[in-house]
Amino acid sequence: MQGRPLSTSPKLKALGMAAWAACAVAVVLALFVAREASADQGGPLQRIFYFHVPSAWVGYLCFAIVFIASIAYLRTGARRWDLLAHGAAEVGVVFVTLVLLTGPIWARPVWGTWWQWDARLTSAVVMWLTYLGYLFLRALAADPRTVGRLAAIVGIVGFINVPIVHFSVYWWRTLHPSGPTPANLADGSGLGGTELLAFFVSLGAFTLLGAWLLAWRVHAGQLADRVEELELAAELGPGPAVAVTPEPGMGT
Amino acid sequence: MSNTAWLFVALGIVFIAIGGYTASLMIRSKRSRARLEQLTRAEH
Numbered sequence: 328m329q330g331r332p333l334s335t336s337p338k339l340k341a342l343g344m345a346a347w348a349a350c351a352v353a354v355v356l357a358l359f360v361a362r363e364a365s366a367d368q369g370g371p372l373q374r375i376f377y378f379h380v381p382s383a384w385v386g387y388l389c390f391a392i393v394f395i396a397s398i399a400y401l402r403t404g405a406r407r408w409d410l411l412a413h414g415a416a417e418v419g420v421v422f423v424t425l426v427l428l429t430g431p432i433w434a435r436p437v438w439g440t441w442w443q444w445d446a447r448l449t450s451a452v453v454m455w456l457t458y459l460g461y462l463f464l465r466a467l468a469a470d471p472r473t474v475g476r477l478a479a480i481v482g483i484v485g486f487i488n489v490p491i492v493h494f495s496v497y498w499w500r501t502l503h504p505s506g507p508t509p510a511n512l513a514d515g516s517g518l519g520g521t522e523l524l525a526f527f528v529s530l531g532a533f534t535l536l537g538a539w540l541l542a543w544r545v546h547a548g549q550l551a552d553r554v555e556e557l558e559l560a561a562e563l564g565p566g567p568a569v570a571v572t573p574e575p576g577m578g579t
Numbered sequence: 580m581s582n583t584a585w586l587f588v589a590l591g592i593v594f595i596a597i598g599g600y601t602a603s604l605m606i607r608s609k610r611s612r613a614r615l616e617q618l619t620r621a622e623h
Contacts, residue, residue, distance in 0.1 A: 350594075354590070369582055370582050371582050371583045371586050372582035372583075372585055372586050372589075374586055375586060375589045375590075378589070378590065378593050379589075382593070418600075421596065421597070421600050424596065425592065425593050425596055425597075428589075428592050428596075429589045429592065429593065432585050432588060432589045432592075433589070435585075436582060436585075536597065540597075540600065540601065540604065543601075543604045543608070544604060546608065547604055547607045547608045547611065550608060550611035550612060550615065551607070551611050553611075553615060554611050554614045554615050554618065557615070557618040557619075557622070558618065561618065561621065
């Protein structure tokens with residue numbers, strides 16, 4: 328393992344507290360401040376939008392990190408890039424799973440069905456399966472370091488689908504809405520000031536949450552690497568001394 | 580179920596899932612740290 332862990336405990340704790348505090352504010356704004364949508368948009372159920380879209384945004388962001396970190400890993404071979412890519416894929420899959428679970432809850436009363444195989448939904452499922460496959464590939468490998476290069480290729484190629492998911496609503500006729508529109512004063516539709524505030528606070532809160540989970544996931548990966556190194560050194564018997572820096576507690 | 584009830588179901592799913600993932604990271608870190616301490620003691 329190279330160097331010290333990327334994240335130190337006090338920074339992680341502060342980031343976590345900021346993320347959860349921002350989430351609490353976002354929930355209050357989304358539930359009590361933003362105007363309720365019209366009945367044809369699901370009425371109160373439309374408030375899912377304030378959690379569904381930010382989850383998708385964090386998923387995209389994480390998969391972009393997988394893409395960049397995978398290129399960096401193939402170029403440098405540095406384990407820290409591999410750990411970052413692995414962690415980002417895991418966090419991204421968590422958030423995209425939430426997208427795929429919350430979307431149908433909104434769709435059922437509005438579309439009259441839980442699911443439609445339209446371009447957005449289908450490409451999103453393909454994206455989710457791609458990164459789930461990436462995680463299975465890594466989980467099945469006996470030594471996580473040997474699978475790094477293969478996983479990096481999957482992480483780079485898999486990213487091709489991410490812009491397709493995003494632009495699918497513009498490229499093809501889909502049932503899925505193309506995105507929020509500015510407030511229309513004539514009929515009161517679209518997003519007004521309070522809705523935009525709730526949306527951007529939620530977007531910021533979920534971004535912080537994603538960053539915190541990713542930093543923690545990388546930290547956990549570094550600890551696991553260090554354990555593995557020491558176990559290997561213990562198995563090989565007496566040899567050159569292994570320098571061990573005790574890890575500061577994260578208060579967990 | 581009413582739309583409001585479904586909204587709370589969706590919110591519950593979001594925060595329980597994120598909380599669950601957070602708990603899994605906590606457990607993984609704790610286990611690694613405990614094992615690390617054990618190995619460090621054995622070294623000495």
